[in-house]
Amino acid sequence: MKKLNRRTKVLLLTAVMALVLIAVYAFGLLIPEEAYASSFLQAKQPPSFAHPFGTDSLGRDLLMRTLKGLSVSMTVGLVASVISAVIAVLVGIAAATGSKYVDAFLNWLIDLVMGVPHTILVILISFAMGRGLKGLLIGIAATHWCSLARLIRGEVLQLRNQQYVAVSRRLGKSSGWILCNHLLPHLVPQFFVGLVLMFPHAILHEASVSFLGYGLPPEQPAIGIILSESMRYLSAGMWWTAVFPGLLLVAIVLLVDRLGDHLRRILDPYSAQE
Amino acid sequence: MRLEAKNVSFRYDRKQPYVLENRSLAIEQGERVALFAPSGYGKTTLAMLLAGYLQPTAGEILLDGKPLPRKGVCPVQLICQHPETAINPRWRLKKVLEESGRLDETILRAFGIESAWLDRFPRELSGGELQRFCVARALMSGADFLICDEISTMLDVITQAQIWNVVLQEAERRNMGILAVTHNRHLAERISTRVIDLTKA
16 A cells, blocks of 8 residues: 555544544434433343443443433534634634724633633533523533634734735725635634634533533433433442443543644644644 | 825834934826835835835825825835735735736736636745736736835846836836835836935935
């Protein structure tokens, strides 16, 4: 086989990672509710061929429940990080192009949101917004935009001083036209990489807040819920209820993180020569 | 028409010394003026002031007795020294030219810009080729005055001659005013009808 160069390898790896994630997500969506229905005849079974991840105290198949939970987590992660990234772009552009006072206020706001521990803020907002999926989404989306907003602010500040933007202005182009044609296309890689790197944070926060009991309702299959239920049975020796869902969560988070890293490498012109 | 700098002073910051102090100069339409001075005399600053890229700290820039229009296509266009910074690296060159409003085939042909180049990205062309695009863009905007800030300094002599020939022809045809900033005294004498030496003025 011909030797692949580094870029092709990274591209292939990224594609495979994306495919795995999409497969997990799609599979989770397609699982019918009967697949993880409770059955007291099969309660508390250790891993076997019939139930690779074992069953929990209510006899629900943990593999199916975990996969379903992952797809729920991924939905939360995806939606929350998209909203967050859009907020980040808007705030970043507003800070960089607005007046000095707007910039100072937005920077102060970023410092404020970053200064409060994320988990506490997510719990507070999620609780105030009525918990559940909606509360969690708002909570996570409202807390994760800060660092990306700062990055985009810096990028726009730098772009704004480019010669070609000044030329464009003297050629009679409006600020809106310049924003759409000169600035926004430059922000696309930042946006996507920021989005993908935000995703694992969002998933972890979803799981931890649900684990603490402030997020998704207990009947919903979600990793945080599964882990928090497993707490009661760990001392009874049911190690599989925590280990497999936990490991799968870590695996997915790592996968997305690596994916973001690879995307950055592909999109970042400075790594083009590597 | 007449482009005029009236008692212009400029400094980049209140704590900084003046780059230009109380300078005045005027260019008539159809006139070709060369601005000549060693490094650090504020040639580029003056060029940017005249084209409206910077606002003077004191004094004013007047076009026909009125300040430069803030909106719309500016009748004074600046072509700068480094074409690679004046072109958006993410745009195909066709879009770069279209930014000026219209694509003029005759100008493209005069500069020897091949149609295949239009679909390329800026980093796929050399500096000389890019500079042609910058000059063409300024010409296509229909400007009455061109401020050429050392536009041929980094080019080889053949490309220099080629670009200047087209610029001078167009200037002749449209009766444009030209201010050419340069270090090169021979070039200054060759292209201009009048030379301003900042060290003496």
